[in-house]
Structures are given as C-alpha cells and as structure tokens.
Amino acid sequence: MSNWKDAGFGAGHNHVFLGEAHEQNERKTWMVIALCSAMMVAEIAGGSLFGSLALIADGLHMSTHAGAMLIAALAYTYARKHATDSRFVFGTGKLGDLAGFTSAVVLAMIALLIAYEAVLRFFSPVPIHFGEAIPIAVVGLLVNLASVWLLSGDHHGHSHGHGHGHSDAHGHADTHSHEDEVKRILAHTGGFELSIYEDGVPPVFRVTPEAGTQPLSADAVSVTTVRPDGSRQTFSFVDRGGYLESIQQVPEPHAFRTIVRLPGEEHSVDFVEHDHEAHAGTVRDHNMRAAYVHVMADAAVSVLAIIGLVLARAFGWNWMDPLAGVVGALVIANWSYGLIRDTGAILLDMNRDGRMTVRVRQIIEGAGDRVLDLHVWRVGPGHLSAIISVVTNSERRPDYYRSALAHIEGLSHLTVEVNPSSNK
Template identity: 35%
Template sequence: MTTPAASPSSAKAWTDTGRHSHAFGEANPLAERRTRWAMWITLAMMVAEIIGGWYYNSMALLADGWHMSSHALALGLAAFAYVAARKLAHDRRFSFGTWKIEVLASYTSAICLLGVALLMLIQSGERLLNPGAIHYDEAIALAVLGLAVNLVCAWLLKDGHHGHDHGHGHGHAHGDESHADELHHDLNLRAAYIHVLADAATSVLAILALFGGKLWGADWLDPAMGIVGAGLVGKWSLGLLRDSGKVLLDAEMDAPVVAEIEEVIAASPVPARIRDLHVWRVGQGSYACILSLEVDVPTTPEYFRQQLAVHEELVHITVELIQPGEAVAR
C-alpha cells in the first residue's frame, strides 16, 4: 500500500483539486532582484573598461574588461535561473518542482568559473615566461576601481539571501541557521557570489603585485599573483561543482535527514523495519522520501507519516507498508 503525503508545513502545496503541488522551492525575490542589480553593475563596468582600453590603447583595461564579461554572463545565468524557476513553478512537467533549474545554473556557472581559472593560469604562465611592459599607475587605478565594483556586488549578493527564512520550527536538531549557511544552501546565489568574490580576490592580488612591481621593480609579482589567484578560483569552482553536482545526481543519502528518518522508525511504538529508503532534495532545505516498511501488526501509512511530520524539511513523503502475511520482496 502506498500513500504519498506532505508534512503540515507544506499543506499550502495542495491545490483546490486535491492534487499535490510540486512547487517545493521557496521563491527568493530579494536574491533575484539583487542578482539583477549586480549583473547590470558588472555589465556597465565591463563596457567602460573595454571602451577605455580601446580608446587609451591599454591591453590591461581590455583584458580585465573581457575577463569581467565572464562574470557578467554568470550573473545573468543566475538571474535567468531565478526567473525560470519562478515562472515554471507550477508547470506539471516538473515532477518535483523547478528548484533544480537554479542548481543547474550554479553547476554551469562553476564550469565557467573553472574555465576562467584555467585561462588565468595560462595567461599568467605566458606573462611569467615573456614579461612585458606594465603601465603601473593605470593598472593600479583599474584594479582599485574593479575591486570597489566587486565589493558592492558582493554586498548585494550576500545580503540577498535574507529574503528567506530557512529556520525549522522543530528544535530537535537544526535550530536557527546562520546567514552564511543560508548563502551556502542557495547554490545559485552562491555561484554568483563566488564569481564576484573571485574577481575581488584577483583584484586584491593584482593591487599587491602592481604595488610591489612599481615600488621594488619586481615585475614577476604580477604573473605570480595571477597563478595564485587561478589556484584560488579553481578551488572555489571545484567546491561548487561538487555541491551542485551532488544535488543534480540526487546523492543525498548521507544527509542528516536520512538518519533522522531511521531514528523515527526505530523509536516508533509500532515495530517496523526499513526495507527500502530513498531521499533526495527538492528545495534548498526541503527533501522528498520514499519509505518501504515491514510491520508486524496491521497499521496504516498515515501513522508513520505523522511520526515523520516533526521533520519539517520532509515536504513530500511516500510510505509503503508490507503488512503481516504479505510477501517481502528480497
């Protein structure tokens, strides 16, 4: 016997026709709006640098302008994902909602970020082997301006996660999550934030290297810092690839909620043994599960659903019971 059910926290997900809605993800209009702002600011800076580089015949300005274009693309991808997930939220083709559109965007953004790191590494290596004349005053001014723009964008994106309330009502395990945790859970916002943060980090490294070259004649510092920056950006992108790829592949059986489900069943007054369990994420802090139980006394799936209802992150629960006398599939 199989019964799909929703926890009390997701009661609003039921439609007037009695069918269960699959819009499990929570909209974050503030994050969507802040991401758009960051995108337009980055685009404006990109255009200014490209035009300025062409007008003043500065390769440094042109290179940084095109480099910033990759971050503008990533921010645009993040903004598009928010819009698509919101507009398609009630599209019945999506079995478990549209939240993974945002995760797919973060995965794609991480690949782009990895490409940026590789390009930085190649260009820095070439510059280290074949050093060229550096216009220090112009390059320093550019790096400082780029850093200011990136800090503004980073503030916009980090503050954008306040649009959610990810705290859980049950106090048994989670408690209130910090702002850093909220940003970590929104993979789409995190991807955009890492792009901006990576650009800010490279700007800081560039400023240090350029000052070192100007004051002490250490021209090698500029490409050396580029290599360090490439390693830092590569590390961030690999971490984002890992986290977003894990969600896309439904590799969630090591999530804390799995152990919580097992604890509930083990502590149930009605003896039951788990024969099959599948858990996957359908929202930033929301999970679906399919649970197959072998019981010794007649009972209903509703009983176990109520037992699991304390875990509000379980928004879509399907319980199958193997009653006494029924054959058990091995």
C-alpha cells in the same frame, strides 16, 4: 491486509520546492548584472575614446563577469516561472544547482586561463603600464566589493543555536540548544519553564521554577503528551534539587500537545520539533553561492593583482604580477572544486548527510514498525523528498506515517508504501 501507497504531505505536495529567499536572490542577481554591465560599457567606451587597451581588456573581462551572473539570474527566473509546470516531476528547485554547477565549470575554465597566461608571462614578460593597470584594478575591486555586498545574505545556510541554561543535580550549568523545546508556563503561584532536556542523556521533561517562584512538590506535578495519532502518555516527576525531572524518558518524535497539571490548575502546551542537526547543504542556495563565489574570486584576483602591481612597480619585481595570477588561479580552482563537488552530488541525488535518513528511520522504527527501504534526497533549497517502504504488524495507513514525520523541518515531499508483516 493489502499494501498501501501514498505520496506527499502539506504544501510540499504542489511540488514547488524553491528556496525561501528565491525572489529576493533573483532581484539581487539582476542588480549585480546591471552594475557590471554599466561598468563594462563605461570601460570599453572609455578605452576606445582614450586609446587605452587596458581599459578595453578590463571591460571585456567585466562582460564575462556579467555573463556568469546571467546564468544565475536566468536560472532563478526560469525556476520561478515554471515552478508549477507539471512536466517537472519534482519541481524546478534543483535548477539552481544545475546553474551553480555550470558556473563552477566556468570558474574552473577561468582558473585554467589565468594560470596559462601567468605561466606564459613568467617565460615571456610583457611591459606593464602601471599608471593604467593599478587604477583599473582598484576600480575593478570596488565593483566586486559592491557586488559582494549586493549578493550577501544567507546562502551559506542557517545555524540554530539558542541556549537555555539549566543546572544538573550537582549544580553544574548545562546549555540546551533546542529553541522550540522550552516553554514558559504562567501559573497562579508564579512562572515555570517546561523543557525537554537531552544533552548527553536520554530525553526527559524538566519543570524549572523561575526566579522568585516557589518550587513545586514532585508528586503534585504531571505531564501528559497527546500525539497526532491520539496516543497519550503520562509522566511523573522526581525532585532533582532546583527543578523537577520526569522519571520516564520522552520518546521521539518530540512533537505533541502536552497537558501540564499543577496544583489546582491545568495548562496546555504544544511542542514542535525541528531538525536542528540538518546539514547546511540542505538549505543552501547553490545558485546564489555560485554567484557569490564568482564575485569573491574576482575580488580576490583584483586584490592579488593590486599587490603584485604595487610590488612590481616599487621594487622592479615584474615576476610578482604573474605570481599573483598563479595564486589567484589556485584560489579560484579550489572554490570551483568545492562548488562542483556539492552541486554535482545534488544533481546525482546523492545523500551526503545521512542524519535525516537516520532520523526518519528512528521515528518509524521507534513506533514498532520496520523500514524495508528508505531514500532521502534534496529537491530544492531547504526541501527534501523521501520514499519509504514500511513493514508493520498494525493496521496503519500512509497518513499515520505522514503525521509522524510532518514535524521534520525540510521534509517537503514524502511517498510511503505500507506492507503487512508476514509474521502477522
């Protein structure tokens, strides 16, 4: 048997690894730029017309705000226009992470400048024109809140958690959180739920009658799984009091067609498994996250500035203004560090969450093969790539492994090398 090597599967083979909300996020970012630019022009023009240095200064600050958004917007536009450019070996999905990293560095520099200015004002206080400074800070906060609203969305990642209640043999209620693993069967005698139960126990099938449906006898029910490679397995059941449970465990992966045999009838049900434990970083759009963090940081600084100015005006605590600047700098620096850490790891192809790697290894080795080498890394929001080297005693080819792994959500690009076992 010779070595076999193959790459890709599904739509992911075209190397377009952009996030699902890419175009929507692109539009949002350009809208924020338009808002900030309009505010910038109004403040600079108003400051020049009325001789307000504070207005001009805030207008210039707003220009840096728009500039940071421009990094994100241009990254979205460029990634979309060059998504099919063959020069980008793994697509342009990571361009957003590069933009996010750049924005994070800019945020860190802003934090240092704010801290530097605040420290100078501690030692060399300057007169504060409260009548101008407070209204400008309020207007700046409103603009930032509008920007936060425009950018709000699902850039923090997705969370899946749809519970299905079942009772165990002792009558205790358990929650099953796999939304795609509970199927309803409408039989002649009533409705039943077919589920794969695996909370704290090895996975098993359960057949639960709906309210008002007469329970079935265990020996009158069977379930046969038909996997993508054509292999079949039949499961028999035992009565657990209130529901039937399969005697045999359900092997991974839980992606197959089931033939459910009930008295006098037969039903076909498909199970499609998703990786619900995937880390949020797999689907997070770090470009949008960077834009969001920037406006949140600006809003936080505005809030702190308003508090500091109000207290300074009310009680004469002029030191509250630079203190608010120091606190704001620390908040921005913390957000910047988190963004640099996460985007830097992606740019260096670091696999910070090994659960996907473990998942792939379990599926391959659960079929009797051995994983010789395995690399998993992110190529875009919601898109992972994997390179796998497998040692097998069988005559399996790469398409077998692509089929076995095709159900894993987010695994968009796969390269498989199959090696014959030396023990064969």
